[in-house]
Amino acid sequence: MLKVYKTDTIDKKIKKIKKITTDCWIDLTSPTTDEIDKVVNKTLVDKELITKMLDPEELPRIEQSGNATLVVIDTPYLENHYEYTTYPLGIIITDNNYLITVSPRKVNVLDDFKQDKIKNFRTAKKTRFLIQILLITASSYLRALKKVNAAIEHKEEVLKKSTQNKDLVDMLEIEKTLVYFITSLKANDLVLEKLGKGNILPMYEGDYELLEDAMIETKQAIEMSAIYKDILNSITDTYETIVSNNLNIAMKFLAAATIVLSIPTMISSFLGMNIPLGEITNNSNAFTIVILISISMSLLIAFILKKKDMF
Secondary structure (H helix, E strand, O other): OEEEEEEOOOOOOEEEEOOOOOOEEEEEEOOOHHHHHHHHHHHOOOHHHHHHHHOOOOOOEEEEEOOEEEEEEEEEEEOOOOOEEEEEEEEEEEOOOEEEEEEOOOOHHHHHHHOOOOOOOOOOOHHHHHHHHHHHHHHHHHHHHHHHHHHHHHHHHHHHHOOOHHHHHHHHHHHHHHHHHHHHHHHHHHHHHHHHOOOOOOOOOOHHHHHHHHHHHHHHHHHHHHHHHHHHHHHHHHHHHHHHHHHHHHHHHHHHHHHHHHHHHHHHHHHOOOOOOHHHHHOOOHHHHHHHHHHHHHHHHHHHHHHOOOO
8 A cells, every 4th residue: 555645834734645746755555566666666766675674574673775774663563452463664764855664564653643643743854754753663662561561460360260271371472462572672772772873864953852762762661561571470470380289289189089988988898798797787777887987987087188188
């Protein structure tokens, strides 16, 4: 999909336009070959810079080729209500005044720009636009981490009542999200540090301050991800131990119950042997006596096992 945006020079509002012009923003989301060729012919950018960004496994980095500089970052993508993954977003800034964003699927962090929610956003200020994208991306990680933390707390409450395998698997899925976040955020942080040196793209008044804000939020997101991961590991280990203990308790109870229930069986087996049993065989209450003896011995064994914490 190819869309072109440009900030109006009069009211400073972002508007969608039909033609590619200088100082515009070209947004490519999983573009077709014809759309890529159209952008390449107009901007003279190296086609490979665009096509390589269609790979969802592209890593964050800065790359220069011909008349353009490619900055790749990872952005969070919500798979369901608490599971996230990350996808690359490429920002290409050309020497002939074009800015191109390329991604293999829709990137939510760009929505605020399209809806004109970003203060002091101008498509003509390409370095500023790039840094604003980096800042919004860092903020989106922080928002996502709040949802992840809420999911951890919810699952912890669930595990207090039920330690089913599904609940533990859900915790592992959340941990996978945090691993994705930590890996992507650290890579994004390296990109920010390279930009901060000022030799990749021209930096203007206010850009360094904005870039510093993006770096601070990115580092904060890294720390939060690490903390949540440690908490999650602790919770998971604790409840894995609880599940194991519950199994041991159940096995111990079954073993004790087997011992207690085996007493009447043993007594009835002895009495059922084809051997003389003495006076008890002539007693009209023999059956009742046997039952009472069996129950008494079972209760005695149960009491002994209870004292040994088998029940």
